[in-house]
Amino acid sequence: MRSASSKSSLLVLVVVLLLLTLLYDHNSCNASLIDPTKSKQISWKPRAFVYRGFLTDQECDHLISLAKSELKRSQVADNLSGKSTLSEVRTSSGMFIAKGKDSIVSGIEDKLAAWTFLPKENGEDIQVLRYEHGQKYDPHYDYFTDKVNIARGGHRIATVLMYLTDVVKGGETVFPAAEETSHRGLNIMDEDLSDCGRRGIAVKPRRGDALLFFSLHPDATTDPNSLHAGCPVIEGEKWSATKWIHVAHFDKIYGNDSDCKDQNDSCERWAALGECTKNSEYMVGTTDLPGYCRRSCNVC
Numbered sequence: 001m002r003s004a005s006s007k008s009s010l011l012v013l014v015v016v017l018l019l020l021t022l023l024y025d026h027n028s029c030n031a032s033l034i035d036p037t038k039s040k041q042i043s044w045k046p047r048a049f050v051y052r053g054f055l056t057d058q059e060c061d062h063l064i065s066l067a068k069s070e071l072k073r074s075q076v077a078d079n080l081s082g083k084s085t086l087s088e089v090r091t092s093s094g095m096f097i098a099k100g101k102d103s104i105v106s107g108i109e110d111k112l113a114a115w116t117f118l119p120k121e122n123g124e125d126i127q128v129l130r131y132e133h134g135q136k137y138d139p140h141y142d143y144f145t146d147k148v149n150i151a152r153g154g155h156r157i158a159t160v161l162m163y164l165t166d167v168v169k170g171g172e173t174v175f176p177a178a179e180e181t182s183h184r185g186l187n188i189m190d191e192d193l194s195d196c197g198r199r200g201i202a203v204k205p206r207r208g209d210a211l212l213f214f215s216l217h218p219d220a221t222t223d224p225n226s227l228h229a230g231c232p233v234i235e236g237e238k239w240s241a242t243k244w245i246h247v248a249h250f251d252k253i254y255g256n257d258s259d260c261k262d263q264n265d266s267c268e269r270w271a272a273l274g275e276c277t278k279n280s281e282y283m284v285g286t287t288d289l290p291g292y293c294r295r296s297c298n299v300c
């Protein structure tokens with residue numbers, strides 16, 4: 001009798017251990033897919049790194065297929081008001097994929113956190129972009145100069161650009177204010193670059209590769225060398241995915257939380273439609289001027 005019951009306890013113990021191992025493997029597998037030897041430094045001013053083969057073909061195709069039917073003309077943030085506006089500075093189209101939308105998106109976010117050493121919750125939703133012939137993003141900074149956009153999570157500290165397709169000609173990401181060093185780390189031949197790409201340290205889009213650069217210095221001051229542009233696509237089509245990462249939790253405003261209310265009955269519905277990101281000034285607001293749907297946007 002006793003030996004039968006100790007056998008069944010042993011069996012239960014083995015099953016529990018197996019389940020725990022599976023759970024641990026599931027949570028850690030994406031992070032453990034990061035291989036630091038694949039990350040090469042391409043510049044110190046700004047701090048920029050390229051990771052060859054960061055995304056698998058399946059991950060690239062998945063992001064493109066989620067985005068394809070949802071694309072809208074890209075916008076830029078107005079320097080003073082922070083409002084999103086259309087501008088000839090940025091002519092691509094794009095859309096946002098909600099954080100953790102499915103297991104593939106969540107797995108990519110795990111890898112981003114492991115590579116950048118920055119917590120998942122500090123990231124914005126991934127933005128997928130498509131650039132057709134002639135489309136571009138003129139030189140700009142990813143840090144903000146308005147109050148609205150820094151209310152959620154503070155300044156953007158870093159950006160990861162993931163390239164979802166190869167581009168035959170043009171479409172490079174270029175850092176025109178980067179301080180050139182004797183080596184560029186990636187052995188790109190000048191003849192492979194467009195005129196725009198030759199204006200600084202450039203990364204030629206290659207399906208699956210990812211570029212990480214920092215917009216803030218280690219002492220948290222803004223880095224003017226992080227000026228960057230998406231060069232016009234000359235031949236082919238460019239698909240990319242951007243993850244902007246802030247200094248703090250992107251979904252929280254640190255301030256007075258005693259008044260955590262929605263002020264419009266439609267807030268919940270708007271939040272589900274992504275308005276907290278698309279229309280952050282109205283929905284979230286700032287610590288000085290709180291928005292109308294702070295509860296539904298989970299910022300209090």
Ligand SMILES: O=C(O)CCC(=O)C(=O)O
Nearest residue numbers: 137172173229230240242
């Ligand atoms: O597409 C690129 O190469 C640049 C994109 C970019 O600058 C951005 O999304 O902030």
